[in-house]
Amino acid sequence: MFGGSLNSERQMTTVSSVAEPAPVMKATKPSFWQGDQFFRLVVLGCATLVLLVLGGLVIAMGVGGLQAFRVFGLDFVISNVWNPVTNQYGALAPLFGTIGSTLIAVAIALPLAFGSAFWLTAIAPAALAEAVGTAIQLLAAVPSIIFGMWGFFVVVPFMAQHLEPILHHSFAHTPGIRWLVHGAPFGTGLLTGGIVLAVMITPFITAVMRDVFLVVPPMLKESAYGLGATRWEVIRRVVVPWSRAGMIGSVVLGLGRALGETMAVTFVIGNANTIGWSLFEPRNTVASLVALEFPESPAGSLKLSALLALGFLLVLISFGTLSVARWFLREKS
């Protein structure tokens, strides 16, 4: 390819040198290899590579999971049987766990992130805001496996000994939500997974939300303060309406991260392919099921194909979510 264009370049040079009388022009004409065109091709190629990685990822998962989709058809998505012994695979239980733990995580993370972004931008003195802001950024940088270990050795015992018994005693006879607190308080389970995920995604959401709050024109805020509004009223009536799209984007971004998180969840979710109302019973997520079962799935087996099909479903869910997040974050900026 390069050779071809190199030749045509040379030809062009000769043609133009014949047409143009001034020989000086010919001398300054850069050759292809050191010229701008080559550099442009290189950077354009790298940009295309990024597109190819995403495209290849989606296609590879789809092709890899084709066998499972062929064998089980739609049953793969609506069956909750995951039995390697009988070679029966259904994705409903891990999908339930993924979506359930993510919803719990977002339900906890949203108010926390909003509260701390509010505190950082409107309440805290500058020096303190910088220190706490740095701490929150550092929390966001902690590797996910550390969250998993911390969850396993700190949060799980806390849940088993304190929070779950308390919740159980308080709500065991409350109609409507008694099923949620049903089950033995082992500490591992959907709720614990959701809480660890929440701690993990809150710093991300806080950071994006703070940036979104900071671009609200100061004139608007100061006008509201000038009219006698309280800080809460300024946030509620001026900042939130102005940055609504960005706030939604930040939350969906956190949601996207929680959906695909593997290590933090694998340690604390309990790893049981079940579906039910109880928040205390062990469940499983798509990502942790893939991580756990992959070592026992020989190449070419139906099980590996089923895991790749799970990966394909995760691609659809998380990339869909992330695209929505980027769209919301794009609109304003």
Next chain:
Amino acid sequence: MGATSAPGWRKNPLATRRRASDLLATGFGYLASALLVIALCSILWTLLSQGVAGLSLAAIIRPMGPPGSHGGLANAIVGSIIQTIMSLVIGAPVGLACGIYLAEYGGTSRFAGTVRFVSDVLLSAPSILVGLFVYLVLVAPFGHFSGLAGAVSLAILAVPIIVRTTEDMLRLVPTAMREAGAALGAEKWKVILMICMRSAGPGVLTGILLALARVSGETAPLLFTSLGNQNWSFSLDKPMASLPIAIYQYAGASYEDWVALAWTGALFITFGVLAINIVVRFGFGRQKS
């Protein structure tokens, strides 16, 4: 507002409600921020209290071994260093070039918009999917796990971070500098590489360091690509040990010395990652402003 309000504000239910809701929201803001700081402190404290116990010279110089054999983490540490450096060797040029394209060539064109969007999506893509993808492309066809596959999967995670910072930093370079370069007769690639990139240098380096911090703690993609290794392994063609995988194997084990080593490894990784972040934030941040 309390002190300067009109006399008798206590009897005004509206003012009372406004004051109460403001107090409530302020209190909640304090609470939320405190909870996040407490979570960070709890993680760091757990790491320190559990990890320091297993901290010894043996942990740094001896390779992994069976329980009770006084093994260390040396091969995992070396494996992690090899793979992260390789991932930057692969990922940094691609990320830099892509960032240059977006800032200097792409502009607002549709293609550039798509690349930017895809790169942003990859920025928070589940790392386990990247691992599966590299498994399908670089492990399954060759029939064996390899350190190179691990490095490639980490590179895929590093590229979007580098793309984003490179583009942002290049956009901060004033157009006048480009024009000055062009006026001296420099070609565009010379202007970009020798003027713009030099001026954006510290910011671009920040992006590469942040990418290093991000990938050095990644576990999920390595499970399917470099697999881990109990022994020394320096060949990129063979399964290679890494610190996150060692932690993953050891933390869930029921042997006390393995769990202690897992904490020690976790201590190394976390403080390494946080140190990079702090250096980037304070070292480069101060310089820029």
